[in-house]
Amino acid sequence: MESSTAHLDINRLQQALTVEAERGFVNLQGRQYLFADFLSLSLGQNLPPVWDSSDRLQAQTLSNQYAKYASLPISQRQHLVAETRRLLYDVRRREIAAASAPQLTKKPKTEILVKQATKTTSARSNSTQTGTTALKPLSLDLNLQYLEGISPKVAEKLTRLDLHTVEDVLNYYPRDHIDYARQIEIRNLNDGETVTVIGTIHRYSCFTSPKNPNLTIVEIILRDRTGQIKLNRFWAGKRYSNRGWQEQQKRLYPQGATVAASGVVKRGKYGLTLEDFDIEVLDHSQDRIESNTIGRVVPVYPLTEGISPELIRRVVIQCLPIAHKIADPIPEKLRKDYQLIGLAEAIAQVHYPDDSEKLEAAIVRLTFDKYFYRRLVSLYRRNQQKAIQFVPRSHLIEKLEAILPFQLTGAQNRSISEIRADLQGTTPMNRLVQGDVGSGKTIVAVYALLAAIESGYQAALMAPTEVLAEQHYRKIVEWFNLLYIPVELLTGSTRTAKRRETLSQLETGELPLIIGTHALIQDTVNFCRLGLAVIDEQHRFGRDQRSRLLQKGEDPHVLIMTATPIPRTLYLTNSEIEVSIIDELPPGRKPIQTTLLKPSQRKDAYELMRREIAQGRQVYIVFPLVEESDKMEDVKAAIQEREHLQSVVFPNFKIGLLHGQMTSSEKDEAINQFRRSETEILVATTVVEVGVDIPNASVMLIEHADRFGLAQLHQLRGRVGRGAAQSYCLLMSNAKSEVAQERLKVLEQSQDGFFIAERDFQLRGKGKDEGTEQSGHAGFSIEDRLSDEAKRLELYQIAREAAERLIKKDSTLESFPQLKAEFDHHYQRLQGGAIFT
Template identity: 35%
Template structure:
């Protein structure tokens, strides 16, 4: 029988329900669950949000006006002046040197917490009232027996609390369990490594983050635990990258100049230098004996789809099937139409697979895919259907990859090891690329194809709205088309100020543009309705398309040169940049008008950035610095747990250090087999094993 390792024994204890710890009753267990604390390990990793380091308590006789002071004494009297305006609680505290007045305005709530004869610690600024020294609204703590002597421990950690469970009670629970918990904390690094990287032992770090005696101790603990978070993430990604590189060899694809020329003839335009450079990288990957695993970033309209089609045709030329998966039916249909146009007259068989294709037609397509009759399959999440089997899957292209979770991206491969190209038009800052996509090779298309008009962006104040509508009216009268984008389909009762597509469609049709055809597009429509509306807009039958963000990705109508985004401050900058990318697809200059709340200083700054820059990467970095990673770039979206302590923007230097160190670890010990790396290997399997396909390293 296999014995559990020391790591597993410790891990099993830390995974035990929190009631195993002293002082955690079933009632407190329910309250802790509200804070996400379910296990003993969760309590150990329930980190303080801040620390308070109090000055040594002064005797009452030593207090002076203007001092920030701590004072400890016995409550001599309590008086609630409830009929004064405002009402206040007055407490007199005594020690061996005198007495001292404490006042809490509107402080009736503290009467249930204090009583005459209790020892009390109060801290705040000393003021004076009618020649008498006092503290007004001081922070305080009723002392428990034995706390008198250790004043530094009375400050310390401040925890996020919940109703029924104060920060003091959480601190008390953690303090009583900390020794027990730390006995089960495995070390990840050798003494020599910790000395080189200036890290604390894990036991010391957990002690110091929960019970620091001064700010320097808290800072040391934070650095160690942040590094550990980032290192484990980077180590997981480095192991997966190494695993893919060393995975079972696949058949090498063939390529030569003749094939290159044959593919390029299919495009009715010259490719840009950026596209050529990325194609060279992809060809090198596909000529390798190991599967390509590449992320292609390109700003809106930069020509990523052409690169994907080149890769697909290379796979088809090597008698393999290619799959292109898009997040929406509109985008999948557009990819399908464009590829059909490029390949008109060729022998390449292409089929579209979406949720709206059902019955015998769907069954027939599935049979053709299985038999290898279909060369390129374009579709939506319908491609994840278990019924779909490929004869020889050689390439998977996933467009707008941030719209899909890791599980979906894995399922589309159907257990095979094809070359994989994931694409995004949402520019991803380098910090995010390093955390969420550290296992991928990255290519970037920086420049758009020549011959496209400029896109001019204007933030419109409320008073100039009519002027903007007049300008738009003139452009539509001249034969151009416009998008009007809204954040909601309908407004809810608590968001009446947020403009919604259904109501605004009626208003624009009747009031602002009665002589033009105004269409409506939103996510609740059927696939057939969406397709019909988009076709009417492309053909010019609809002059103005009122829409939600369903048009965020992929919609390509060169004659649409106007975009109005209502309540623009409600959108992330990356999303605004994506939406703006729907115009400027033709040769004419285009105009993007942003209507939003300019009174909010941060909102005004963000919208001003949209006026200033058309560089998606610059905009994404700016948005990241103001808002933080957010859900769009959340590590959870990519199968990685959210970071508890580290911040990839603020701790970028630490992230770079962790990435470099993790790569060296994998280079020196690819399967983490050395005795000193056993705990790291088991921690990685525990944390990321299934998500990153690392179970095999165990």
């Protein structure tokens, strides 16, 4: 029987389910099976003895459902995955109980929230059921439906946050904390403070609004020896308008009762009040506050529809007593060397910290873990790859330098040196070249391309649009023709005969360099010896698209270029890549004068354009829409405005049009006319954001600038200032919002893409973290709690050093069994479908 069930690994099934949920229930492809096939086969085989008859029946039912998984809607896939996880956790819990029955009789111990934990333990002992599910002893893999007050229906809701077990909850970190621990007298309240007030109820009213029968209003007058404050709360719904419910509320808070109230102080119509307050009745003013929120530091968790903050906090408090059972995989010596607290303590303190110092220590430890495992996975993965080591030669580079009409900047030379070192290393290069618009990233890439060609390998440069690919081709082919190196362009517009000839030359190795768009990743494209892949504006490609290009060779070196502003924190803490920064502009470039304008200043903008055109310059005017929309009546569109500008505003100038709905040939013609100065003004959408390089253009007017992101505006601004003449960027906006105005003023303040990215990061937030590895869910990551960027970067460097120390000491990690097990978990998650084999 054992041999027939040896292949059933619950851990593996759980990991597969976790990865599928994280990737959005897309039926991931593994090395051997699709996710659904893997689950269907696993659950349909002979099962171990610990699986009882009902388990086996349910497993067979689930196996049959997975056979139809591909045709199910997302909601049913989610439900099926949740049911499977619940079954596996139940079976695993019985396995543990059978192996360690004596230990399960011990009462859980914790130093945190002792009174609440004791109550929960007592209820667990005295109660046999909550809803329809019997309470069970706490364990890390206990399903949440077995907690006190958590019915199967509530547990099902929690799965929306990917919370299935006690351990899931403990690893669900707060995105913030509110400090209600500060008790203050009413006369000392200040607007904006978070406080707790203890006083007596002078008046408590609960009544239905005379204007809205579905709205119930609670009014409380709270007094202490220094003054009084009025608190209001509103309840929407007919059940709160019930007279019996309202009278019950009055009995809970009788006149003269001593209460503690916590909230944020706000100045309202009737003076200061507490916004969104929590309140608890005390026996007397010196009584201990029993609430999970009032008078303490309260965690704030990422939520989703149907899940309240109170529910999450209640669940967390029930789970905390066994936080000490979480093993710490990081070796003790390493923890001491880097002054890290233990993992169990960090998890307990990150939820309900004793004080701000312990909260900080917990956040540091958990952020360290994230950086550490990410770097460890990266190092391990790179060690598995065999690098193509380019032979250092320089005759082509010497010839290139002889024909270049300019000198490289110090930042360019530094980046080239870093790339050369990578190309001669023992692991494949994976480097990002980050530089502002016009900083000269292309010539840096050319040095890498020549290194590959000199070493006898082929190279590919992939760009996201035909416009950008063609720009690269025009620039590079001028240099390479002088070096007698053939170069070809491959896009969707390449004619059949030319495509056939190019593909043949690639396959035989006759063609050393190909420049193109997504056309490069088609199945018909085969390389003889691909050694280097250069990807421009990589954020515009999906992960699968980038991977398909790399699969055209055997672990080729990778160079990524981007001009899109990225906060230093985000890319410097990405363990998958090394970073080269080009933070100098070529000599002779003048700063672009950027001005925020109101619609009333439009005439001034037009006059500037006329002056510039009179001096032989050209102008861009960018709109957010191609055509007018009924849904956005107040937003101007390119097609209609071009007609207005041509007939009314600039009748003496020729105006071109460029937008994304035009065919490739139409776009090419519009750009070429502008390049040849046959049109003085180009009306466009954001299709000009990348790849349009017209040194003669000196004015960029962006209409409805508040509708664009800062990074996008910075890219658009980079279309001018590419020649020696003074250039101008005009941001037209009628936005009244202070936030919108503040965002646009950032562009007036600086042309430094790094500064702009950091300000955008502060104003907008960073959005979803890169990769799949996250704690806190819902786009939140624990490192977000470290507001000090310098501290975050320092911590990343420490984690990076620690990972490199360990992998150098033991590249297999076999001498650290606990760490190896945790590493395997992270590796499988980052690898995605590789576990479905």
